[in-house]
Amino acid sequence: MSILKVPTFAIITGASRGIGRGIAIQLARKIHPDSLIILTARSLQGLKETADIIKRDVDEKLDARCVVADMSDEKSITKVNKALFENIGPVSRFDHAILVHNAGTSGDIGKYARELSDIHEIQKHYLINLTAPIALTSAFLKAFEKASARLRRTIVQLTSLSATFPQKTLHLYGMSKAARDLFFRVMALEEPEVKILTYDPGLVDTDLYSSLQHSKDSDLSELAQYLPERSYFLSPEQPADALMKTLEEDKYESGATVRCYEVLNIDVLGNKEIFCPRSRLCLLSPL
Ligand SMILES: NC(=O)c1ccc[n+]([C@@H]2O[C@H](COP(=O)([O-])OP(=O)(O)OC[C@H]3O[C@@H](n4cnc5c(N)ncnc54)[C@H](OP(=O)(O)O)[C@@H]3O)[C@@H](O)[C@H]2O)c1
Numbered sequence: 231m232s233i234l235k236v237p238t239f240a241i242i243t244g245a246s247r248g249i250g251r252g253i254a255i256q257l258a259r260k261i262h263p264d265s266l267i268i269l270t271a272r273s274l275q276g277l278k279e280t281a282d283i284i285k286r287d288v289d290e291k292l293d294a295r296c297v298v299a300d301m302s303d304e305k306s307i308t309k310v311n312k313a314l315f316e317n318i319g320p321v322s323r324f325d326h327a328i329l330v331h332n333a334g335t336s337g338d339i340g341k342y343a344r345e346l347s348d349i350h351e352i353q354k355h356y357l358i359n360l361t362a363p364i365a366l367t368s369a370f371l372k373a374f375e376k377a378s379a380r381l382r383r384t385i386v387q388l389t390s391l392s393a394t395f396p397q398k399t400l401h402l403y404g405m406s407k408a409a410r411d412l413f414f415r416v417m418a419l420e421e422p423e424v425k426i427l428t429y430d431p432g433l434v435d436t437d438l439y440s441s442l443q444h445s446k447d448s449d450l451s452e453l454a455q456y457l458p459e460r461s462y463f464l465s466p467e468q469p470a471d472a473l474m475k476t477l478e479e480d481k482y483e484s485g486a487t488v489r490c491y492e493v494l495n496i497d498v499l500g501n502k503e504i505f506c507p508r509s510r511l512c513l514l515s516p517l
Pocket residue numbers: 243244245246247248249250270271272273274276299300301302331332333334335358388389390391430431432433434435436437438439
């Protein structure tokens with residue numbers, strides 16, 4: 231039997247669309263019916279759509295709750311970090327607690343690095359991509375302090391190739407992802423009883439990806455238009471499926487980075503066609 235088929239408490243941030251919705255649905259398929267899955271993002275409508283899909287396609291009795299929060303707002307983060315753990319009943323009823331940090335934004339790609347003079351705007355970006363996940367992780371580990379001998383705790387955080395590969399106008403995005411990756415590597419050392427996975431979903435057909443076409447820099451906008459036709463452009467379900475496979479097999483070391491393309495056995499690094507001749511960039515070249 232799958233190790234995921236147990237009563238589970240799950241939080242998925244950014245579950246109103248894109249990869250987060252895919253992860254929420256795929257996780258709902260895997261966990262035990264006596265589970266609680268909490269979906270959070272700004273759009274209540276998007277969250278409800280995800281919850282409706284879970285009820286319709288997976289299990290109408292599964293407890294899927296929607297919690298609206300704006301992770302770019304300090305007060306909203308503090309409020310939601312409390313609200314997410316209210317009315318969840320005794321934590322001892324869960325055998326697995328899983329937190330998925332998926333919410334994210336590319337930041338203002340209409341500016342070059344030298345134009346980032348607005349401190350408020352920079353801080354807002356870091357609230358979503360860095361500060362909110364750190365604070366939510368703390369609230370999660372407080373709520374699920376080794377409650378019972380059988381309780382497993384898992385944290386998944388979504389990273390990007392941009393964390394290690396610089397691309398023009400993805401300054402804040404790449405930096406926040408890099409900082410976050412390191413934060414969770416430190417936590418993996420400090421918390422050996424918590425399983426931490428950094429997960430790179432690959433190139434995925436979502437709003438975030440489409441927005442790259444509007445970069446101020448033509449290198450990035452051309453690359454973003456070029457890649458989907460010539461590379462392995464994934465649907466949001468594919469990285470979600472591959473993530474479930476990774477969690478079920480449970481072979482990764484805590485703190486490790488797993489890339490979706492590796493799980494799917496796609497050799498992107500060997501594919502020379504991904505080179506974009508116009509922008510003279512190769513997003514997926516070896517780092
Ligand atoms: N797509 C790719 O090719 C790709 C590649 C590498 C990594 N990733 C990573 O995968 C994750 C998901 O990205 P995606 O491509 O699925 O993007 P997406 O379709 O744009 O979805 C982003 C999610 O984050 C939520 N979100 C954005 N701003 C928020 C805020 N201020 N407060 C709360 N929630 C907020 C959005 O919900 P609301 O708008 O409803 O708030 C949405 O659910 C991100 O961490 C991204 O960095 C994506």
